[in-house]
Amino acid sequence: MxxxxxxxxxxxxxxxxxxxxxxxxxxxxxxxxxxxxxxxxxxxxxxxxxxxxxxxxxxxxxxxxxxxxxxxxxxxxxxxxxxxxxxxxxxxxxxxxxxxxxxxxxxxxxYMPNRTLNDHLHTLNTPLSWLQRLNICIGAGRGLHYLHTGTGIKSGVIHRDVKSSNILLHESWAAKISDFGLSKVGPANQPSTYVNTLIKGTFGYLDPDYFTTGRLTRKSDVYAFGVVLLEVLCRKRAVDRSLDEEQWGLVTWVQDSIKEGNLKRIIDPNIRGEISSKCLKDFITITKRCLHNSPKLRPTIAEVVVSLESIVALQDKFNNSFQRVGKTIFGRMVNMFSFPSKRSIVCVDNNMLPKMKDVPVDFQSPSPSVKEFSFDELSKATKSFTLILARGAFGKVVFLGWVDKNTLAPSKPGDGIVVAIKMLNHENRQSHFEWRAEANLMGQLAHPNIIRLLGYCITYDLMTVYEYMPNKSLDLFVLTDDTTKQLSWGTRLQILIGVAHGLAYLHSIKLIHRDVKLSNILLDEDFNAKLGGFGFAKYIHETDEVSVSSRCMGTTVYLDPEYYMTGHLNMKSDIYNFGGVLLETITGQTILDVRRPEGQENLVNWASSVQSSNIKDIMDPRLENNYPLQDAFECVSLALRHVAYKSKDRPSIEEVLQSLEQIYALYK
The missing domain is CATH 3.30.200.20 (Phosphorylase Kinase; domain 1)
Incomplete structure (x- = not known):
């Protein structure tokens, strides 16, 4: 120091x-x-x-x-x-x-000589007084207010990764917000909402509403700042692995402590004698509001700063009045505070990095069987990139092309075999890592239910060449009103069994897909399912069953809540994802749709309330009742086992595969 x-x-x-x-x-x-x-x-x-x-x-x-x-x-x-x-x-x-x-x-x-707030709270054990902590929070809050209001800039900013390790301290101990790699720009002075399908942030600080709905707002930063306020009060990390597993989350631990009438234990012992009862009450009240489950009921960051400034004024008055360290009354205050009832999300500190093989960033030829194409070759195969199959996020475009069946040399349209060529715009840097990860990984995979990578190109634009899937992806058949894209009950079961076979193969080699969803299930001309979308895939260490991650990756509505809340990533995270796919496939409904009637917005909750006698209420009406009722009920029940909150309560992929094959055998 x-x-x-x-x-x-x-x-x-x-x-x-x-x-x-x-x-x-x-x-x-x-x-x-x-x-x-x-x-x-x-x-x-x-x-x-x-x-x-x-x-x-x-x-x-x-x-x-x-x-x-x-x-x-x-x-x-x-x-x-x-x-x-x-x-x-x-x-x-x-x-x-x-x-x-x-x-x-x-x-x-x-250069910030006094490092980060996280360092002083959790590593250096710096003797920060209560007032010093409050002033650091006020400085950080003012920085966030500047971001949110757009003052001095054209657009407001959502930081999206507010945490104690991103609050740097100047030699004057002034707090400064840092690390804007995940930030999102939006219209200034408006309560903007961004719907994101990919969760990004750090465990422990992620807004639960963002997880549930995919809606990212300035109030997501407010939630994260509420976790920082608790860190400052308790001097505990956003996750504490020395506690019971159920209480690893700081918010959960505080909530449970208050319910047990043990408010005293949540306060850092070094400052217990400094805090007046009024200041503690006001501090917990504003923190509780920051952590409210509903973003609409959280304060703005400006309100938080004003409240903290008021608390500082009260504490100064208290200190001046007594001229000594006063004792704080805890017992009478226990029933005055209520925290959100839902379990909070927790983070994993960077010192707890996983024993995991990350897919490498530096691209190397994935396999001798995978061809490296030149840009000119792929231009010829696609008629100068004029045959567009689809457009996706982050500048991705998928082109139709033809290559020789044996040599993979470019050929004329109609000759040879059809391929799909995915191009990533070189100017869009957001998904370069995912591209490299997928290209490196998929060259090593070989299974009839895994999409086959034929080649790649790293000249100018990044491109990958895959076998062509004429029926594209499962979401185009399940989540559509187009009656011409109807799938029978038997076809749906066959597709699900194919996905389960693909997942069983991945899990046998200790690979977690981490993004199993309808749009990543591709269909060939005979509706055989093949898993794609390996940009988030992770190997787990051969000796481990669980790995720990510090960054949350995946698609919002499919995301395993245990992974989201603890950072624990295992094979059962894929099972949770697959449970969502099962429900969507047999009901024709998305996992989350706020436009549905009350009680039916969340498909998991809706399906959980359905009894065998009224199973038809939730089934895809386009099936026109052409399915055995008992089979349908067993499928829903199986899907609900997939989405159990605790991973230990979910079936293995082998159990899933066996159950689906039994249901299909009875149907035939």
Whole structure:
């Protein structure tokens, strides 16, 4: 620690614009990335302390270098550059410059000698007083308010990764918000809503409403800030693995402690004697509002800052009145506070990294059987990329092409075999990591129920070449009103059995798909199912059954709540996903649809309430009752076992496969 904590010093703001730096400047600043200058290691890579020459001045800086094996990748790098280049505020960390040199991606920030709030709370055990903690929270809150309101910038920003390790502390102990790699820009001064199919953030701070609905708003940041407030009060991490598994989440632990009448134990012992009862009451009240399950009932970050400033004024008054450390009355306050009834989400600290093989970022030829195409070859195969099959997110376009059956050389339309060529726009960096992961991984997989990768191209645009699936994906048949795309009961069961075979193969090699959903189930001309979409797939260590992740990845409505809440990723996470697919396939309904009648919005809840006598109420009406009622009920019951909250209560993929095959055998 370089100085004593202070609440009186004012923050300092870097005033010069961000600029692109040359690689030799970075090498000079860090003495060729001398390991003795490393001041931190995170998901992005190593951070070095350096001395950068700017004009006639030598400026102390923090240099963050992208690790080529990092799963945060270039998408977050460019998001950070674009975001911080337009943000200037005394409570936002300043980006001094960046370097984009060949494979090197480097960010250069103003140096923050007092590290992060997380360090002082959980690693260094710094003796921060109650008032010092409050002032740090106020500074961070002001930074978030600047982001949310769009003051001084054209658009408001949702940070999307608010946590104590992203609150940096200046030498004056002023708090500054950092790490904008996951941030989302939106219209300023409006309560904007973004519907995201892919959850991103850190376990423990993720808004449960964001998980349930996919709606990302500024109130999602408010929820995360509420978790930070609890960290400050309790001096406990957002997850504490020393507690019972049911209480790993900080919010859950606090909630349970209050229910048990044990409010005293949630307060950090180092500050128990400092807090007046009125301040504690007001602090827990505003924290409770931040953590409300309904975003509409959470305060704005501006309201939170005002409340914290009021608490500081009350605490000052209390301190001045008694001129001594007062005792706080806890017992009378226990019944005054109620936290949200739902279990909270928890995070996993970066020091608890998994024993897991991450799919590599650096692309190498995945297999000798997978062909490397040139850009010209694929241009010929697709008639100069004029035959478009589909358009997707992040600039993805899928083209139709023809290649020779044996050599895979490009051929004329109608000759050879048909292929699907997926192109990722080189200017869109958001999904480059997922592309590399999928291409590297799928070249190693061989199973009749896994989509076959035929080749790839890494010239200019990133492209992958797959076997062509003429019936495209299952969602186009299940979630549609088009009566010409009707699937019989038997065909649906065959498709589900095919998916189960594919998952059984993956699980046998310790690979978790992590994104099983209708649109990733592809169908050939005979409606045989093949799993695709391996951009989020993870190998689990051979000796482990569970792995721990610090970043949440997957599709919102299918996401396993145990994985979401604990960071525990295992084979049963795929089972949960597959349960959603089962329900959607047999009902023709999406997992979540707020337009459905009350009580039916959530398909899992709706299906859970259905008895065997009225199973028809939930079945796809396009089946026109052409299915055995008992089989339908058994399918729904099986699906509900898949979506059990605890993974230990879900069946294995082998049990699932056996059950589906038995149901199909009785149907035939």
């Amino acid at each position: 370089e100085s004593d904590p202070s609440t009186s010093s004012s923050p300092i703001q870097w005033s010069q614009p961000c600029r692109q730096l040359e690689f030799f400047e970075i090498l000079s600043a860090t003495e060729n990335f001398d390991e003795s200058l490393v001041i931190g290691i995170g998901g992005f890579g190593k951070v070095y302390k350096g001395n950068l020459t700017i004009g006639a001045s030598l400026v102390v800086v923090a240099v963050k270098r992208l690790d080529s094996m990092s799963n945060q990748g270039v998408a977050e790098f460019w998001a950070e550059v674009e975001m911080l280049s337009m943000l200037r505020h005394c409570n936002i960390v300043s980006l001094i410059g960046y370097c984009n040199h060949e494979q090197e991606k480097i960010l250069v920030y103003e």
